[in-house]
Amino acid sequence: MKALLVGECRDGKLLEYSYELFGFASQLGAETAMVLVGNETALPSYGGTVYLADAGKYGEYNPDLHKRLVQAAVEREKPDYVVFLHTSYGWDLAPRVAALLKAPQVSEVVALAEGGFERPCCSQKMRQVVKPVGAPVVLTLQGGAFPALVPGGTPQQQALDVDGEGRTEFLGYEAAVRKGVDLTRAEIIVSAGRGVGKKENLPVIAELAKVLGGEVGASRPIVDSGWMEAGAQVGVTGQTVSPKLYVACGISGAIQHLAGMKKSGFIVAINKDKDAPIGEVADVLVVADVMQFVPALTAKLAK
Amino acid sequence: MKILVCVKQVPDMESRFRPDAAGVWYAETDLAFRVNEYDEYAIEQAVLLKEQLGGEPEITLLSVGPDRVVEAIKKGLAMGADRAVHVRDPEAHLKDPFQIASIIAAYAKGEAFDLIFTGMQSLDRGSTQVGVAVAEALGYPCATTVVAFEYADGTVTVKRELEGGVKGVVRLKTPALVTCQLGLNQPRYPTLPNIMKAKKKEVSVIPVEQLLQQEARLVLAQFSAPAKKGGGVVLEGDVADQVDRLIGILKDKTAVLR
Numbered sequence: 001m002k003a004l005l006v007g008e009c010r011d012g013k014l015l016e017y018s019y020e021l022f023g024f025a026s027q028l029g030a031e032t033a034m035v036l037v038g039n040e041t042a043l044p045s046y047g048g049t050v051y052l053a054d055a056g057k058y059g060e061y062n063p064d065l066h067k068r069l070v071q072a073a074v075e076r077e078k079p080d081y082v083v084f085l086h087t088s089y090g091w092d093l094a095p096r097v098a099a100l101l102k103a104p105q106v107s108e109v110v111a112l113a114e115g116g117f118e119r120p121c122c123s124q125k126m127r128q129v130v131k132p133v134g135a136p137v138v139l140t141l142q143g144g145a146f147p148a149l150v151p152g153g154t155p156q157q158q159a160l161d162v163d164g165e166g167r168t169e170f171l172g173y174e175a176a177v178r179k180g181v182d183l184t185r186a187e188i189i190v191s192a193g194r195g196v197g198k199k200e201n202l203p204v205i206a207e208l209a210k211v212l213g214g215e216v217g218a219s220r221p222i223v224d225s226g227w228m229e230a231g232a233q234v235g236v237t238g239q240t241v242s243p244k245l246y247v248a249c250g251i252s253g254a255i256q257h258l259a260g261m262k263k264s265g266f267i268v269a270i271n272k273d274k275d276a277p278i279g280e281v282a283d284v285l286v287v288a289d290v291m292q293f294v295p296a297l298t299a300k301l302a303k
Numbered sequence: 304m305k306i307l308v309c310v311k312q313v314p315d316m317e318s319r320f321r322p323d324a325a326g327v328w329y330a331e332t333d334l335a336f337r338v339n340e341y342d343e344y345a346i347e348q349a350v351l352l353k354e355q356l357g358g359e360p361e362i363t364l365l366s367v368g369p370d371r372v373v374e375a376i377k378k379g380l381a382m383g384a385d386r387a388v389h390v391r392d393p394e395a396h397l398k399d400p401f402q403i404a405s406i407i408a409a410y411a412k413g414e415a416f417d418l419i420f421t422g423m424q425s426l427d428r429g430s431t432q433v434g435v436a437v438a439e440a441l442g443y444p445c446a447t448t449v450v451a452f453e454y455a456d457g458t459v460t461v462k463r464e465l466e467g468g469v470k471g472v473v474r475l476k477t478p479a480l481v482t483c484q485l486g487l488n489q490p491r492y493p494t495l496p497n498i499m500k501a502k503k504k505e506v507s508v509i510p511v512e513q514l515l516q517q518e519a520r521l522v523l524a525q526f527s528a529p530a531k532k533g534g535g536v537v538l539e540g541d542v543a544d545q546v547d548r549l550i551g552i553l554k555d556k557t558a559v560l561r
Contacts, residue, residue: 010465061463061471064444088465091423092447098432099439104520105400107430111412116524122329123316123426129525133518140431167444169474171460176468188559194537212559224486230468232527237468245559252316266557267535268549273317275528279535284552296546300559 003030004136005078006070009038009055011173018044021083024141026149027112030081035073037066047153051076053160061089062213064166067096072160074101074150079136085229086140094140104132123190124255124277141234143259177230181215188214188245190253191261193223195250195271195290199227204291205249208298217241219251235260250290253278270294304360305414307406308349308384309421309437309543311339312368312375314347316426320528328396329427338375339528341422343382344483347418348452350383351488355454361385363414367406368395373506380501381493387504399521400428404436408512411441416478418459423448423482434482445480446473450487 005021025032035051037058051073058065084090086108098105111118116131190209207218218232236256246264262281269282270293279285314334323330353360364379366372376387421434438445451462457477462470464484511554538545553560
């Protein structure tokens with residue numbers, strides 16, 4: 001069994017989480033090869049074959065060409081699995097490769113299952129097992145689901161080239177907006193989520209943060225609604241935090257949010273929904289309405 | 304200009320999900336359905352573009368599913384779409400993302416849409432495949448995970464949301480497809496007059512058999528709740544009691560309360 005792993009480069013660097021692909025291949029018990037659009041300084045610490053296409057020539061985002069580069073590596077390597085990470089690069093490219101290969105695709109795999117793969121559904125609240133029909137099988141892996149594995153060694157490079165041009169023009173990266181408090185240094189964070197209900201209720205969260213001597217954070221919907229500044233957002237597209245205490249108020253726990261706070265020392269979640277995915281990472285789950293519980297907690301702590 | 308917006312109807316995610324009789328997807332009893340949140344951004348962006356171009360573009364909504372999806376279609380029409388297509392499929396939940404994309408592409412093929420908007424994923428299945436697969440089937444260029452959108456003279460400029468708050472700026476020529484991420488815009492609430500007007504808009508129904516020619520590439524084997532990993536404490540009951548118990552735990556287990 002063989003897995004072709006699709007690594008990721010940004011700004012000329014191999015993204016660290018590319019090593020999770022090796023962790024997955026090891027669980028699968030598959031031989032590996034990697035394909036990478038990057039450059040020689042971005043090669044992984046890995047003794048196997050790396051099909052390297054020059055990012056200077058093909059660009060870091062050029063899906064029309066990247067899908068054909070992956071296809072070219074598939075033709076040479078004849079893998080059973082073509083494995084991406086479930087990231088903005090992976091979920092963009094994988095379906096294009098699947099279309100080209102006429103292959104089944106299973107997205108956001110979190111575990112191996114009997115005859116198939118386990119993946120989340122219903123906003124991470126449930127799991128499904130799906131069985132792909134046909135080969136090769138295209139997979140994307142949920143970030144953090146498979147522990148990173150650094151195989152070590154120096155790759156045997158194979159140059160990879162295709163002709164033609166892409167139809168999307170990549171104009172460049174735009175850096176993250178960083179305004180307001182640096183939450184990564186906070187020891188206590190009280191974060192507001194959709195369960196807060198309305199913007200007018202936000203002071204209740206700020207008051208709890210004040211009593212605890214902490215900072216206020218937010219989940220994505222709060223920022224998207226314009227209730228709080230983007231700088232307050234905790235999660236994959238916001239800040240990754242690890243305070244001593246994290247209090248999640250009315251946050252259901254989308255994977256993007258969990259990835260940004262699950263390393264906190266102690267996690268308290270307040271949520272009406274006992275089955276909310278935040279319960280997976282919480283040390284204490286308080287099953288209650290935020291607007292009833294939080295003011296009561298603040299009042300008691302203030303005494 | 305012709306615009307297509309793909310809309311899925313999904314359950315409220317705060318619902319309690321139970322397996323269906325076959326044990327492969329959720330049972331629909333007791334679930335309340337609504338427009339997939341990502342698709343609301345897709346609808347809104349299409350309507351904003353129509354407004355930008357002085358009302359010239361015609362917006363068609365398409366939804367694949369059983370009869371209940373007509374409610375999602377009505378909301379989209381009330382938000383400002385002009386007409387709709389309901390691809391009637393009582394068993395849409397058993398189709399894989401590739402089949403759903405094939406159905407949409409089979410309809411769109413003859414219609415020469417200039418722009419297609421989809422959500423980047425659905426809240427229930429969340430495959431992030433359908434939009435891209437539609438673009439591939441039609442031979443359209445496509446950008447995913449879009450959080451900013453501009454259109455001028457046949458050129459679309461978008462910002463893709465990447466990890467760590469970084470964005471990638473990408474330009475493509477129409478015909479093109481974009482998949483919309485949360486936060487792209489502020490989806491409007493339909494007004495009462497627009498809800499009334501939407502009732503008169505055309506909704507054509509096409510049986511799925513007329514559009515589907517592809518076999519499934521995925522088989523659904525099981526649907527279940529995740530195994531509980533965290534051994535966290537769950538506090539239920541009276542609020543005052545919950546407060547006391549939480550403070551006790553915080554004093555006991557953390558150094559943050561003195």
